[in-house]
Amino acid sequence: MRNNKTDKLLPASPVKGLIPTLNNTGWMTESLDEVSQSFVAYAGSISTEVLDIGCAYGIATLAALDQGARVCASDMEPKHLDILCQRIPADARSRFRCVAGALPRIDFPKQCFGAIVASRVLHFLNGNDVEASVRKMHDWLTPGGRLFLIADSPYTGPWAAQSADYEQRKAAGEDWPAYFNNYADFLSPGTDASKHPTFINPMDPDILKRVCESSGFKTLEARFLSSATKWGTGRDHAGIVAEKI
Ligand SMILES: C[S@@+](CC[C@H](N)C(=O)[O-])C[C@H]1O[C@@H](n2cnc3c(N)ncnc32)[C@H](O)[C@@H]1O
Structure with missing residues (x-):
């Protein structure tokens, strides 16, 4: 979602369609993948507040506010939230708040959100922390509330070179077959x-x-997704839409 006035607040980017984060956690996309689009539509259809966690500069938050949603935006990096706050249109300010904090430690009251999106955040956590975070999200949702998760897949990023390794580990039954603790090995020299x-x-x-x-x-939909950039291959991300039962 582009807004020429507030886009000037974003850090300069060498890559069209992607904005660098300020804390070495990759990039925020400038357009929404299909599961994030579903979150935005759903958020605009309910009156209960929704949560965008790992919001960066607010790609999903701004789109949901535009649809009339009430949004709590959260991120581990307060500098992202400072920029996002300045991007909120005046007529949406009363429907917006933000909270700094990191998964899995951050907490919210039970049953306070009607929907939660965590887009391209969970792959920065190890398996135990992913599980703890999703259990907390279940607590935070109202009954029947919806969860929208998008994670980078084994077929994107510098780790895509190891996708055959992931496929073997998955076939062998590993719970986290694409967990790599040697990220530095994927980086180009220099x-x-x-x-x-x-x-x-x-x-x-x-x-x-x-x-x-x-x-x-309960899973409503789970599938590979194309990234919203021009480089999308159809399986850059994994996405799920799930309902609290
Ligand atoms: C790759 S960016 C994704 C931004 C945006 N949601 C998107 O889909 O383009 C990851 C964002 O998640 C935040 N993040 C990473 N780990 C986090 C954690 N453990 N808890 C909360 N936020 C986290 C980062 O600060 C960053 O803003």
Whole structure:
């Protein structure tokens, strides 16, 4: 969602369609993948507040506000939230709030959100922390509330070179077959490894389904997704829409 006035607040980007984060957690996309689009439509259709966690500069938050939603935006990086706050249109300010904090430690009251989106956040967590985060999201949702998760898949990013390894580990039954704790090995020579995570935990739709269902969700839809950039291959991300039962 572009707004020429507030886009000037964003850091300069060398890559069209992607805005760099300020804390070495990759990029925010400038357009929404299909599961994020479903979140936006659903958020605009309910009166209960929704949560965008790992919001960065607010690609999903701004679109949901535009649809009339009430949105709580959250991110571990307060500087992202400072920029997002300045991007909120005046007529949406009364429907917006933001909270800084990191999964899995951040907490909200039980049953306070009608929907939650976490787009391209969970692959920065290890398996135990992903499971703990999704259990918390289940607590935070109202009964029947919807969860929209998007994670980077094993077929994108610098770790795509290891996708055959992921496929073997998945076939062998590993719970987290694309968890790699050697992120630095994926970087091209000369890249500063300190500007990247030390591990990455990309996911496929089966992993998201397992984690959500073991936390008390019913899966409505789980599939690979194309990134919203021009480089999309059709399976850049894994996405799930799940309902709290
Ligand atoms: C790759 S960006 C994705 C931004 C946006 N949601 C999107 O889909 O384009 C990851 C964002 O998640 C935030 N993040 C990473 N780990 C997090 C955590 N453990 N808790 C909360 N936010 C986190 C980062 O600060 C960053 O803003």
